[in-house]
């Protein structure tokens with residue numbers, strides 16, 4: 001293998017740039033030419049591909065976002081669309097591809113491998129919803145962003161005898177909510193795993209206010225569960241707290257990556273290059289119990305959802 005490509009796909013995540021840098025520099029050190037594909041799978045289909053040199057990735061380890069741009073391309077499911085991508089790769093002589101993204105991006109990588117282009121996936125998403133790896137690139141930075149903001153909300157909630165309802169991202173995964181809930185000392189955490197029962201949430205808040213005498217409360221809830229502004233109104237109506245809702249939104253996707261994300265991304269990028277060089281394809285990189293490894297994408301996509309029950313129990317003991 002002489003030439004490899006790299007693309008970022010799906011929602012961006014802090015640390016993607018650090019992974020791009022690692023792929024480019026590890027690849028060049030191993031004697032490969034490395035090509036950047038711009039705007040995810042769209043760039044493959046539209047031939048938006050350019051050779052990257054060491055200097056092209058200077059200083060990007062500290063930057064959030066992705067210098068390659070990212071996109072979600074539903075049509076990549078269609079074989080005729082993927083055929084264009086394969087033809088463009090062949091035109092450049094690119095035989096292997098590193099795909100940084102979430103599970104949707106992995107499916108594209110698997111399909112391309114089946115069409116003769118060896119692909120290695122790198123888990124890059126703030127959601128931490130790829131169960132074959134303990135951590136995805138971007139999760140730690142997003143978590144720290146949530147912590148920083150919830151800490152600020154706690155200051156003002158405490159001055160005004162309020163309950164702050166904070167909606168965090170995660171798509172269908174509750175990891176940002178549970179990790180943020182524990183690390184900010186939130187009173188209530190609601191995720192898909194806990195389920196949502198409005199009456200129970202209100203009762204719990206009343207317990208904290210009336211029995212425990214709390215002056216304020218933080219409720220962290222995963223997105224796509226309920227309307228948090230309506231919930232805040234209900235809190236004002238049915239508990240001793242006044243409720244206010246904050247949707248953290250895309251702020252969680254930005255920012256300079258934490259040390260942890262930079263290291264993880266660097267290890268993943270380097271591992272992906274090694275995997276391509278040893279002829280692997282249709283596999284993805286992950287970290288399990290501190291060990292960086294690769295596994296089949298099919299197996300990764302089949303890995304059962306991790307239960308966070310022990311973390312919820314820990315939270316319950318401390319709140």
Ligand code: F6P
Nearest residue numbers: 011125126127169170171223253
């Ligand atoms: O997958 C990352 C993520 O930020 C999810 O947490 C969120 O549900 C989604 O992407 C938002 O997507 P978009 O940026 O397309 O609005």
